[in-house]
Amino acid sequence: MTIIKEPLELLPHGQAIQYFIARLPKTHPRKEYLENQLHRKTAGERGEKKMRKKFQEFHLDENFAALWDIGLIDGGWKTQFDGLVITEKCIIILDSKNVSEDLHFDEKTGEFIRMDSKGQRLILDNPVFQLNKNIQFLKRWLGKRKIDVRVKGLIVYTANQCLFHSKPSGAPICKTYQMNDYLYNILRPLPPDPAPLKINKIKRLIEANHSPYVRRPLCETYKIAYGDLQKGVYCADCKGYQVVRVKRNWLCLGCGAKNSAAHHFALQEYFSFVDDSLSNKEFREFCLLGSAAAANRILTKYDFIITGENKARRYHIKKNE
Structure with missing residues (x-):
């Protein structure tokens, strides 16, 4: 029987910067710069969407x-x-x-x-x-x-x-x-x-040679130490980081909200912010999770590239082709 693993993708770039800022102290010296970067990134993304939407009205006879x-x-x-x-x-x-x-x-x-x-x-x-x-x-x-x-x-x-x-x-x-x-x-x-140009031939050629933009983790991009980030699992209800693992579920001690898949967003954050791979220990440290067995159950559900054995095992996010 084939077990289907759950896919995992990076957060959209603008959203990643937004939640990256949220994990920094209010007085962090680079916070104002990052907020400016967030504004520029989200404005650029909106602009490209507007351009594509307007192009839907473009028509040619040929x-x-x-x-x-x-x-x-x-x-x-x-x-x-x-x-x-x-x-x-x-x-x-x-x-x-x-x-x-x-x-x-x-x-x-x-x-x-x-x-x-x-x-x-x-x-x-x-x-x-x-x-x-x-x-x-x-x-x-x-x-x-x-x-x-x-x-x-x-x-x-x-x-x-x-x-x-x-x-x-x-x-x-x-x-x-x-x-x-x-x-x-x-x-x-x-x-x-x-x-006349062979449109489909040129289109297929360009698509076949397309090299997607490779995003670096935000800590590397903006030269911010991993230690500066607030640790813990994010609560979408109260926007805090007081979420703990209770009987294969996640419970926010701040507002009482439950979210069985809160670890999914935490993994997206880690790969978007810190590195393109992590160990069981690094996952636990980021999520403030005490149980190695619980961490292992979560990580083995995902479609990662796995290298190493035992304590040296690392889980690598798959890059989009």
């Missing part, structure tokens, strides 16, 4: 395909694409930016500036340079595979409170609601290719 959040590698050069639109005439790179407030570009100095509501200036990277680098990469990557294709690009600013006073030249830049019209304007003047 065949086309779209790929999202694609990573490709060429030697030591790795590039991440927010979106790729593959048409019979060309491939269009979609580059999502979630930047709000007033945006100014100085053609003389090449500086791209954001002015916030308090009048503070922030110098931003010129998004055209990044887009041109991505176009160069994709042409080179496809060229090595004997595919000669026109590659265009579109920079999409997804924040609602974004006001352009001027834009950099060299690439089309728009807001989310304008995106589809800009795509049509890119495609319309292009002459028909006597040999």
